[in-house]
Amino acid sequence: MKDFSATLISWYKKNKRDLPWRDTQDAYKIWLSEIILQQTRVEQGRSYYEAFTTKFPTVKHLAKAPLDVVMKTWQGLGYYSRARNLHATANIIVSEHKSVFPDSYVGLIKLKGIGPYTAAAIASFAFDERVAVVDGNVYRVLSRYFGIETPIDSNTGKIEFLQLANELISIKHPGTHNQAIMEFGALQCKPQNPDCLNCPLNASCAALAENKVNVLPIKEKKTKVRNRYFYYLIIEDKAKQTLIKKRIGKDIWTELFEFPLIETEKALENKELLKKIASFFGKEKITIQKISESRKHILSHQHIYAQFVHVKLESKLKKHEEYKIIKSKDINSFALPRLIDRYLHG
Ligand code: SF4
Missing domain, CATH: 1.10.340.30 (Hypothetical protein; domain 2)
Incomplete structure:
Protein backbone atom coordinates (compact mmCIF):
# COMPACT_ATOMS: atom_id res chain seq x y z
CA MET A 1 0.00 0.00 0.00
CA GLU A 210 -16.14 -2.59 -12.23
CA ASN A 211 -18.02 0.40 -13.61
CA LYS A 212 -19.15 1.51 -10.16
CA VAL A 213 -17.74 5.02 -10.02
CA ASN A 214 -21.21 6.54 -9.97
CA VAL A 215 -22.64 4.21 -7.33
CA LEU A 216 -19.86 4.46 -4.77
CA PRO A 217 -19.77 5.46 -1.98
CA ILE A 218 -23.01 3.98 -0.70
CA LYS A 219 -25.14 5.68 1.92
CA GLU A 220 -27.67 3.79 3.97
CA LYS A 221 -29.88 6.46 5.45
CA LYS A 222 -31.88 9.09 3.75
CA THR A 223 -32.07 12.25 5.82
CA LYS A 224 -35.55 13.08 7.07
CA VAL A 225 -36.40 16.69 6.40
CA ARG A 226 -38.64 18.81 8.60
CA ASN A 227 -40.51 21.77 7.11
CA ARG A 228 -40.90 24.92 9.23
CA TYR A 229 -42.70 28.15 8.39
CA PHE A 230 -41.28 31.40 9.76
CA TYR A 231 -42.99 34.78 9.66
CA TYR A 232 -40.67 37.53 10.84
CA LEU A 233 -42.07 40.87 11.97
CA ILE A 234 -39.80 43.73 10.97
CA ILE A 235 -41.32 46.47 13.06
CA GLU A 236 -40.51 50.14 12.86
CA ASP A 237 -41.94 52.53 15.42
CA LYS A 238 -42.18 56.29 15.14
CA ALA A 239 -38.68 56.70 16.64
CA LYS A 240 -37.24 54.40 13.93
CA GLN A 241 -36.66 51.60 16.39
CA THR A 242 -37.23 47.89 15.96
CA LEU A 243 -37.49 44.76 18.11
CA ILE A 244 -35.06 41.87 18.15
CA LYS A 245 -34.52 38.86 20.32
CA LYS A 246 -31.65 36.48 21.00
CA ARG A 247 -32.48 32.86 20.21
CA ILE A 248 -31.90 30.56 23.15
CA GLY A 249 -32.42 26.86 23.85
CA LYS A 250 -31.46 23.86 21.77
CA ASP A 251 -32.94 24.86 18.45
CA ILE A 252 -31.10 26.25 15.41
CA TRP A 253 -29.28 29.61 15.55
CA THR A 254 -28.82 29.76 19.32
CA GLU A 255 -27.22 33.05 20.45
CA LEU A 256 -28.09 34.79 17.16
CA PHE A 257 -30.55 37.65 16.97
CA GLU A 258 -33.78 37.69 15.04
CA PHE A 259 -36.93 39.75 14.64
CA PRO A 260 -40.09 38.70 16.50
CA LEU A 261 -41.09 35.39 15.00
CA ILE A 262 -44.36 33.64 14.36
CA GLU A 263 -43.57 30.01 13.63
CA THR A 264 -45.98 27.39 12.36
CA GLU A 265 -45.81 23.81 11.11
CA LYS A 266 -47.92 24.56 8.05
CA ALA A 267 -47.96 27.51 5.69
CA LEU A 268 -50.48 30.12 6.82
CA GLU A 269 -53.21 31.59 4.63
CA ASN A 270 -53.01 35.38 4.50
CA LYS A 271 -56.06 35.68 6.74
CA GLU A 272 -54.54 33.45 9.42
CA LEU A 273 -51.26 35.34 9.26
CA LEU A 274 -53.01 38.71 9.71
CA LYS A 275 -54.86 37.33 12.71
CA LYS A 276 -51.62 36.20 14.34
CA ILE A 277 -49.99 39.56 13.65
CA ALA A 278 -52.96 41.37 15.17
CA SER A 279 -52.78 39.24 18.30
CA PHE A 280 -49.04 39.99 18.61
CA PHE A 281 -49.71 43.74 18.71
CA GLY A 282 -52.95 43.72 20.76
CA LYS A 283 -54.42 47.22 20.84
CA GLU A 284 -51.40 48.97 19.27
CA LYS A 285 -52.12 50.81 16.01
CA ILE A 286 -50.18 49.32 13.16
CA THR A 287 -49.94 49.41 9.37
CA ILE A 288 -48.67 46.42 7.44
CA GLN A 289 -46.48 47.90 4.75
CA LYS A 290 -45.26 44.83 2.97
CA ILE A 291 -45.23 41.05 3.17
CA SER A 292 -42.30 39.51 1.31
CA GLU A 293 -42.45 36.51 -0.97
CA SER A 294 -41.73 33.20 0.72
CA ARG A 295 -38.02 32.30 0.76
CA LYS A 296 -36.76 28.79 1.14
CA HIS A 297 -33.75 28.30 3.37
CA ILE A 298 -32.21 24.85 3.41
CA LEU A 299 -30.45 23.44 6.47
CA SER A 300 -29.18 19.88 6.74
CA HIS A 301 -32.38 18.45 8.27
CA GLN A 302 -34.80 21.29 7.87
CA HIS A 303 -36.36 23.38 5.18
CA ILE A 304 -37.42 26.79 6.37
CA TYR A 305 -39.98 28.79 4.44
CA ALA A 306 -39.71 32.39 5.59
CA GLN A 307 -41.69 35.55 4.97
CA PHE A 308 -40.87 38.99 6.29
CA VAL A 309 -43.68 41.25 7.35
CA HIS A 310 -42.88 44.97 7.53
CA VAL A 311 -45.00 46.62 10.16
CA LYS A 312 -45.20 50.33 10.96
CA LEU A 313 -46.11 51.11 14.55
CA GLU A 314 -47.84 54.44 15.14
CA SER A 315 -46.60 54.71 18.73
CA LYS A 316 -43.21 54.08 20.35
CA LEU A 317 -42.14 50.55 21.23
CA LYS A 318 -42.59 49.70 24.86
CA LYS A 319 -40.04 47.82 26.95
CA HIS A 320 -40.56 44.10 26.84
CA GLU A 321 -38.88 41.33 28.84
CA GLU A 322 -38.43 39.06 25.87
CA TYR A 323 -37.26 41.57 23.27
CA LYS A 324 -34.61 44.18 22.90
CA ILE A 325 -35.42 47.60 21.41
CA ILE A 326 -32.74 48.85 19.03
CA LYS A 327 -32.40 51.56 16.40
CA SER A 328 -33.43 49.97 13.09
CA LYS A 329 -30.20 51.13 11.46
CA ASP A 330 -28.12 49.24 14.06
CA ILE A 331 -29.44 45.81 13.08
CA ASN A 332 -26.24 44.93 11.22
CA SER A 333 -24.11 45.13 14.32
CA PHE A 334 -25.88 42.03 15.68
CA ALA A 335 -25.05 38.46 14.69
CA LEU A 336 -27.96 37.38 12.51
CA PRO A 337 -28.91 34.07 10.87
CA ARG A 338 -27.91 34.04 7.23
CA LEU A 339 -31.59 33.88 6.21
CA ILE A 340 -32.24 37.30 7.78
CA ASP A 341 -28.94 38.81 6.70
CA ARG A 342 -29.59 37.81 3.10
CA TYR A 343 -33.09 39.23 3.17
CA LEU A 344 -31.88 42.57 4.53
CA HIS A 345 -29.09 42.83 2.01
CA GLY A 346 -30.84 41.45 -1.04
S1 SF4 B 1 -10.84 9.51 -10.04
FE1 SF4 B 1 -11.50 8.18 -8.36
S2 SF4 B 1 -12.90 6.76 -9.31
FE2 SF4 B 1 -11.75 7.69 -10.96
S3 SF4 B 1 -10.03 6.32 -11.30
FE3 SF4 B 1 -9.35 7.85 -9.85
S4 SF4 B 1 -9.72 6.94 -7.85
FE4 SF4 B 1 -10.91 5.78 -9.33
Missing part, protein backbone atom coordinates in the same frame (compact mmCIF):
# COMPACT_ATOMS: atom_id res chain seq x y z
CA LYS A 2 3.07 2.19 -0.04
CA ASP A 3 2.31 3.04 -3.67
CA PHE A 4 -1.15 4.34 -2.86
CA SER A 5 0.20 6.90 -0.42
CA ALA A 6 3.22 7.79 -2.57
CA THR A 7 1.01 8.30 -5.63
CA LEU A 8 -1.36 10.54 -3.70
CA ILE A 9 1.46 12.60 -2.22
CA SER A 10 3.11 13.07 -5.59
CA TRP A 11 -0.24 14.07 -7.15
CA TYR A 12 -0.78 16.47 -4.24
CA LYS A 13 2.55 18.21 -4.70
CA LYS A 14 1.67 18.98 -8.31
CA ASN A 15 -1.99 19.84 -7.92
CA LYS A 16 -2.67 21.24 -4.46
CA ARG A 17 -4.39 24.56 -4.07
CA ASP A 18 -2.49 27.33 -2.43
CA LEU A 19 -4.45 27.86 0.78
CA PRO A 20 -3.44 30.06 3.73
CA TRP A 21 -3.88 27.34 6.37
CA ARG A 22 -1.45 25.10 4.51
CA ASP A 23 1.40 27.51 5.24
CA THR A 24 1.23 26.98 8.96
CA GLN A 25 1.85 24.34 11.57
CA ASP A 26 0.19 26.46 14.22
CA ALA A 27 -2.37 24.13 15.83
CA TYR A 28 -4.66 27.08 16.63
CA LYS A 29 -4.86 28.21 13.00
CA ILE A 30 -5.28 24.67 11.73
CA TRP A 31 -8.07 24.16 14.23
CA LEU A 32 -9.80 27.35 13.06
CA SER A 33 -9.52 26.34 9.42
CA GLU A 34 -10.87 22.85 10.05
CA ILE A 35 -13.89 24.08 11.99
CA ILE A 36 -14.64 26.67 9.29
CA LEU A 37 -14.17 24.15 6.47
CA GLN A 38 -16.65 21.79 8.05
CA GLN A 39 -19.20 24.49 7.31
CA THR A 40 -18.33 25.83 3.93
CA ARG A 41 -16.42 25.43 0.69
CA VAL A 42 -12.77 26.33 0.48
CA GLU A 43 -13.25 29.61 -1.40
CA GLN A 44 -15.76 31.03 1.06
CA GLY A 45 -13.83 29.49 3.95
CA ARG A 46 -10.77 31.49 3.02
CA SER A 47 -12.41 34.84 3.82
CA TYR A 48 -13.75 33.53 7.13
CA TYR A 49 -10.32 32.15 7.98
CA GLU A 50 -8.76 35.52 7.24
CA ALA A 51 -11.39 37.33 9.30
CA PHE A 52 -10.85 35.02 12.28
CA THR A 53 -7.06 35.06 12.18
CA THR A 54 -7.01 38.84 11.78
CA LYS A 55 -9.48 39.57 14.57
CA PHE A 56 -8.22 36.78 16.84
CA PRO A 57 -4.56 36.10 15.92
CA THR A 58 -4.02 33.75 18.87
CA VAL A 59 -6.13 31.47 20.99
CA LYS A 60 -5.85 34.05 23.80
CA HIS A 61 -7.45 36.73 21.61
CA LEU A 62 -10.29 34.39 20.75
CA ALA A 63 -10.84 33.41 24.37
CA LYS A 64 -10.91 37.04 25.52
CA ALA A 65 -13.31 38.20 22.80
CA PRO A 66 -16.99 38.64 23.75
CA LEU A 67 -19.10 35.73 22.45
CA ASP A 68 -21.25 38.17 20.43
CA VAL A 69 -18.19 39.29 18.46
CA VAL A 70 -17.24 35.68 17.73
CA MET A 71 -20.81 34.94 16.62
CA LYS A 72 -20.80 38.01 14.38
CA THR A 73 -17.56 36.87 12.74
CA TRP A 74 -19.08 33.41 12.25
CA GLN A 75 -22.29 34.86 10.80
CA GLY A 76 -23.31 33.11 7.60
CA LEU A 77 -21.57 29.82 8.29
CA GLY A 78 -24.53 28.12 9.98
CA TYR A 79 -24.35 25.50 12.79
CA TYR A 80 -23.81 28.19 15.37
CA SER A 81 -23.08 25.71 18.13
CA ARG A 82 -19.69 25.30 16.43
CA ALA A 83 -18.91 29.00 17.02
CA ARG A 84 -19.96 28.69 20.66
CA ASN A 85 -17.80 25.60 21.07
CA LEU A 86 -14.91 27.41 19.41
CA HIS A 87 -15.13 30.16 21.98
CA ALA A 88 -15.59 27.73 24.90
CA THR A 89 -12.66 25.58 23.77
CA ALA A 90 -10.42 28.63 23.38
CA ASN A 91 -11.21 29.50 27.00
CA ILE A 92 -10.40 25.96 28.17
CA ILE A 93 -7.09 26.01 26.31
CA VAL A 94 -6.19 29.31 27.91
CA SER A 95 -7.29 28.42 31.43
CA GLU A 96 -6.35 24.74 31.60
CA HIS A 97 -3.55 24.33 29.05
CA LYS A 98 -1.63 27.60 29.48
CA SER A 99 -2.80 28.72 26.01
CA VAL A 100 -1.01 25.81 24.32
CA PHE A 101 -2.86 23.20 22.27
CA PRO A 102 -2.42 19.56 23.34
CA ASP A 103 0.09 18.04 20.91
CA SER A 104 -1.51 14.61 20.47
CA TYR A 105 -4.72 13.09 19.14
CA VAL A 106 -5.57 11.75 22.61
CA GLY A 107 -5.12 15.16 24.22
CA LEU A 108 -7.02 17.00 21.47
CA ILE A 109 -10.07 14.77 21.39
CA LYS A 110 -10.79 15.54 25.04
CA LEU A 111 -11.52 19.16 24.12
CA LYS A 112 -15.06 20.40 23.63
CA GLY A 113 -16.18 20.55 20.01
CA ILE A 114 -13.16 18.56 18.76
CA GLY A 115 -14.28 15.22 17.37
CA PRO A 116 -12.21 12.39 15.86
CA TYR A 117 -11.91 14.10 12.47
CA THR A 118 -10.69 17.47 13.79
CA ALA A 119 -8.38 15.86 16.36
CA ALA A 120 -6.79 13.75 13.61
CA ALA A 121 -6.45 16.75 11.31
CA ILE A 122 -4.72 18.92 13.95
CA ALA A 123 -2.54 16.08 15.27
CA SER A 124 -1.34 15.11 11.81
CA PHE A 125 -1.04 18.57 10.17
CA ALA A 126 0.51 20.37 13.15
CA PHE A 127 2.42 17.55 14.89
CA ASP A 128 2.82 14.94 12.12
CA GLU A 129 1.17 12.27 14.25
CA ARG A 130 0.31 9.13 12.29
CA VAL A 131 -3.44 9.24 12.62
CA ALA A 132 -5.81 9.16 9.65
CA VAL A 133 -8.44 11.77 8.88
CA VAL A 134 -11.67 10.42 7.45
CA ASP A 135 -13.97 13.04 5.97
CA GLY A 136 -16.41 12.83 3.07
CA ASN A 137 -13.58 13.08 0.54
CA VAL A 138 -11.65 10.25 2.15
CA TYR A 139 -14.72 7.99 2.30
CA ARG A 140 -15.30 8.57 -1.39
CA VAL A 141 -11.72 7.95 -2.51
CA LEU A 142 -11.35 4.77 -0.43
CA SER A 143 -14.76 3.43 -1.30
CA ARG A 144 -14.13 3.87 -5.02
CA TYR A 145 -10.50 2.89 -5.21
CA PHE A 146 -10.97 -0.28 -3.16
CA GLY A 147 -14.51 -0.94 -4.40
CA ILE A 148 -15.97 -1.02 -0.87
CA GLU A 149 -19.75 -1.24 -0.76
CA THR A 150 -20.24 -1.00 3.00
CA PRO A 151 -22.42 2.08 3.62
CA ILE A 152 -20.23 4.91 4.83
CA ASP A 153 -22.86 6.11 7.32
CA SER A 154 -23.26 2.70 9.01
CA ASN A 155 -21.34 1.82 12.18
CA THR A 156 -19.61 -1.07 10.42
CA GLY A 157 -18.68 1.26 7.57
CA LYS A 158 -17.23 3.87 9.87
CA ILE A 159 -15.00 1.28 11.58
CA GLU A 160 -13.98 -0.38 8.31
CA PHE A 161 -13.02 2.87 6.57
CA LEU A 162 -11.18 4.22 9.61
CA GLN A 163 -9.14 1.02 9.92
CA LEU A 164 -8.26 1.05 6.25
CA ALA A 165 -7.34 4.75 6.33
CA ASN A 166 -5.03 4.11 9.29
CA GLU A 167 -3.37 1.18 7.52
CA LEU A 168 -2.74 3.27 4.42
CA ILE A 169 -1.34 6.39 6.01
CA SER A 170 2.27 7.20 5.25
CA ILE A 171 4.73 6.47 8.06
CA LYS A 172 7.10 9.24 7.09
CA HIS A 173 4.65 11.97 6.07
CA PRO A 174 1.29 11.38 7.77
CA GLY A 175 0.28 15.05 7.67
CA THR A 176 0.96 15.41 3.96
CA HIS A 177 -0.73 12.06 3.26
CA ASN A 178 -3.90 13.27 4.99
CA GLN A 179 -3.86 16.57 3.13
CA ALA A 180 -3.22 14.72 -0.11
CA ILE A 181 -6.10 12.25 0.11
CA MET A 182 -8.55 15.00 1.10
CA GLU A 183 -7.41 17.25 -1.74
CA PHE A 184 -7.50 14.33 -4.16
CA GLY A 185 -11.14 13.70 -3.19
CA ALA A 186 -11.97 17.38 -3.58
CA LEU A 187 -10.32 17.93 -6.96
CA GLN A 188 -9.80 14.61 -8.76
CA CYS A 189 -12.09 11.94 -7.36
CA LYS A 190 -15.00 14.40 -7.08
CA PRO A 191 -18.56 13.37 -6.18
CA GLN A 192 -19.81 14.11 -9.72
CA ASN A 193 -17.76 13.58 -12.87
CA PRO A 194 -14.46 12.49 -11.33
CA ASP A 195 -11.55 12.84 -13.72
CA CYS A 196 -10.83 9.11 -14.07
CA LEU A 197 -9.16 9.53 -17.41
CA ASN A 198 -6.29 11.55 -15.99
CA CYS A 199 -6.23 9.89 -12.60
CA PRO A 200 -2.89 8.51 -11.42
CA LEU A 201 -4.73 5.65 -9.69
CA ASN A 202 -6.90 4.62 -12.64
CA ALA A 203 -4.93 1.47 -13.50
CA SER A 204 -5.75 -0.11 -10.16
CA CYS A 205 -9.07 1.55 -9.22
CA ALA A 206 -11.75 -1.07 -8.43
CA ALA A 207 -14.71 1.24 -9.06
CA LEU A 208 -13.41 2.16 -12.49
CA ALA A 209 -12.70 -1.46 -13.40
